Amino acid sequence: MSEKIIVLENIVRIYQIGEVEVQALRGISYSIERSEFLAIMGPSGSGKTTLMSILGLLDRPTSGRYFLEGEDVSSLSKDQMAAIRNKKIGFVFQNFNLLPRTTALENVELPLLYSNINGKESKERALAALAKVGLKGWEYHRTNQLSGGQMQRVAIARALVNEPSIILADEPTGNLDSKNGAEIMDIFTRLNREQNITLVMVTHDPVIASYARRRLYLKDGQIVREEINGKTDGQASVQGGQL
Amino acid sequence: MKIFRILQISIRALSRNKMRSFLTILGIIIGVAAVIAMVSVGEGAKKGVEERFAAMGTNLLFVQPGSRRFRGVQTGAGGYVTLKPEDAMAIEQYCDAVAAVSPSISTRAQVVYANKNWNTQIQGTGEKFPQVRKWNVAEGTYFDETHVAAAAKVCVLGSLVKQNLFEDEDPIGKTIRINKIPFKVIGVLESKGEQGGFFNRDDIIAAPYTTVMRRLRGVDYISSIDVEAISADMTDEAQRQIEELMRERHRIAPGADDDFEVRNMTDVAESAAQSSQIMTILLGSIAGISLIVGGIGIMNIMLVSVTERIREIGIRLAVGAREKDILLQFLIEAIVLSVGGGLIGIIIGIGVSRLMKYVPTFEGITTVVTPGSILLAFLFSASVGIFFGYYPARKASRLDPIEALRYE
Numbered sequence A: 001m002s003e004k005i006i007v008l009e010n011i012v013r014i015y016q017i018g019e020v021e022v023q024a025l026r027g028i029s030y031s032i033e034r035s036e037f038l039a040i041m042g043p044s045g046s047g048k049t050t051l052m053s054i055l056g057l058l059d060r061p062t063s064g065r066y067f068l069e070g071e072d073v074s075s076l077s078k079d080q081m082a083a084i085r086n087k088k089i090g091f092v093f094q095n096f097n098l099l100p101r102t103t104a105l106e107n108v109e110l111p112l113l114y115s116n117i118n119g120k121e122s123k124e125r126a127l128a129a130l131a132k133v134g135l136k137g138w139e140y141h142r143t144n145q146l147s148g149g150q151m152q153r154v155a156i157a158r159a160l161v162n163e164p165s166i167i168l169a170d171e172p173t174g175n176l177d178s179k180n181g182a183e184i185m186d187i188f189t190r191l192n193r194e195q196n197i198t199l200v201m202v203t204h205d206p207v208i209a210s211y212a213r214r215r216l217y218l219k220d221g222q223i224v225r226e227e228i229n230g231k232t233d234g235q236a237s238v239q240g241g242q243l
Numbered sequence B: 001m002k003i004f005r006i007l008q009i010s011i012r013a014l015s016r017n018k019m020r021s022f023l024t025i026l027g028i029i030i031g032v033a034a035v036i037a038m039v040s041v042g043e044g045a046k047k048g049v050e051e052r053f054a055a056m057g058t059n060l061l062f063v064q065p066g067s068r069r070f071r072g073v074q075t076g077a078g079g080y081v082t083l084k085p086e087d088a089m090a091i092e093q094y095c096d097a098v099a100a101v102s103p104s105i106s107t108r109a110q111v112v113y114a115n116k117n118w119n120t121q122i123q124g125t126g127e128k129f130p131q132v133r134k135w136n137v138a139e140g141t142y143f144d145e146t147h148v149a150a151a152a153k154v155c156v157l158g159s160l161v162k163q164n165l166f167e168d169e170d171p172i173g174k175t176i177r178i179n180k181i182p183f184k185v186i187g188v189l190e191s192k193g194e195q196g197g198f199f200n201r202d203d204i205i206a207a208p209y210t211t212v213m214r215r216l217r218g219v220d221y222i223s224s225i226d227v228e229a230i231s232a233d234m235t236d237e238a239q240r241q242i243e244e245l246m247r248e249r250h251r252i253a254p255g256a257d258d259d260f261e262v263r264n265m266t267d268v269a270e271s272a273a274q275s276s277q278i279m280t281i282l283l284g285s286i287a288g289i290s291l292i293v294g295g296i297g298i299m300n301i302m303l304v305s306v307t308e309r310i311r312e313i314g315i316r317l318a319v320g321a322r323e324k325d326i327l328l329q330f331l332i333e334a335i336v337l338s339v340g341g342g343l344i345g346i347i348i349g350i351g352v353s354r355l356m357k358y359v360p361t362f363e364g365i366t367t368v369v370t371p372g373s374i375l376l377a378f379l380f381s382a383s384v385g386i387f388f389g390y391y392p393a394r395k396a397s398r399l400d401p402i403e404a405l406r407y408e
């Protein structure tokens, strides 16, 4: 039953800024099971966003191998990466990243636009996704007329609409107050439990992180520690145990 | 992704920023309107020329020196000196399909009356000129055979010359000096009015061709012969008869090239229309340059728009847009803009060319908007959109998704 949806083998990501090399990730080896709810934590600059970009195929690792649903995706072409992002991955960002001056519905329909789904079906699916995040009645509101919590729910609906296997959320509650944050976490928990969507979430907030079943701690581009259901495992046992 | 969907997205994106879209296409609107309006002026001039020749009658023929071989080269009149007044006499006498002839030779000269000066064309003609050219006198009389035979120093003024030299004074019986030689004014031609061209037919003085030959030019040849056939149906027959007679008179061996040419009105109108065609092309190209400037405007604003929309591009890439999708979206936006601008420009251009004649400076101007010029302006503006939209679109499509998402 424990199918590994994501397997990372010694992922390194080096940014080259002129003469200077920044080692954002220094050999990450880890695996994530299907239907997992994982929180990634760690100090600022520890490489969380970099890791998420590689997981989401927005970026390629400098070295190392990445298997997504059993397929090696470490060195695909740009178009192949775009197609996988479109079909298998949903993104939720801290700053929502909705299109300005558009309606909630238009935003949610966006991924379907790039997957050859006709207008009628696209609209139906987008409406259903908006209903799932509790935004029935807000479909035709422009995104700038929505509250922060509502905007993030539109973003979640957009991430959901193409029925992805994984949702990647980088500090999804970072711009929200605790009440709205909790609502977003309820939606995530429900999606994870009821639809078995694999969820990977970056957060600084221990309360938010406690929604996840598993917590991964990064520092200086390396995994330092992992917690499962409150238990704490040392680094050595993580590397030994998970791979 | 289907083109129609992208078109929909593009139009939506453009309508979200109406002011910017409008400013972007302003250059194209002006360019296309200018092309349509300018070409309509050129076409109007062409039509004026054609109408003028049509008004002269279809049973008119011209005999000119020169060989058909040189037709395209336009050897200037005077390059050949093969036509003699006797040729004209013979044509009138022996060709029974010919109703009347008028030998023709002209020169430009300075004309003086009292303290007034005018430079104009002195057209030497036969006495049958009013009949052959269907151009009658409005006042006084035209000169007759005896004037021609005697190379008399008499003349008939075109209405513009009369206006310039005499104003309200009665010119009949007055003496004017043409190149210092005194000429008696015996009549005034009726006004032909401006006909949309750039030269005025009323700016002329008619005198016996003999007088122009001997007293003004000092030559013994004529430059052409105007021939009136007895009817429009008989022009081909008249042409054949004239050619036969002239070959005989000029002793041209069978198979040798003619040293003269008989042209009918259709021929003449064609070559005149050809030269106004050149003007149309010239006017059109000048306006076309403004269209290119408009295209650069599109590129400029598209580049700004790409920068402003880096975040949007990042979002689209994140949800699975491929390079091609982004390229197509921005390219289609540029094309929608330029084609939209083109359509508005066509409407404004048609409006301008219709209203032009009400502007005092352009009074009497004829403008003709042809479907060809509309099609040309439309296609040109669409290609301007593709050409100048491609670079910004490519720039947009090459963005890195992470950089684009991080862009503030």
Ligand SMILES: Nc1ncnc2c1ncn2[C@@H]1O[C@H](COP(=O)(O)OP(=O)(O)OP(=O)(O)O)[C@@H](O)[C@H]1O
Residues within 6 Å of the ligand: A015, A016, A017, A022, A023, A024, A042, A043, A044, A045, A046, A047, A048, A049, A050, A051
């Ligand atoms: N595009 C980039 N170019 C150069 N260096 C980068 C780039 N993105 C990240 N870095 C560097 O890589 C390291 C990791 O950055 P990353 O954004 O992954 O950290 P983070 O854990 O998400 O931090 P935060 O909690 O502040 O979001 C940092 O030192 C950062 O400066």
Ligand SMILES: [Mg+2]
Residues within 6 Å of the ligand: A048, A049, A050, A170
């Ligand atoms: Mg980050």
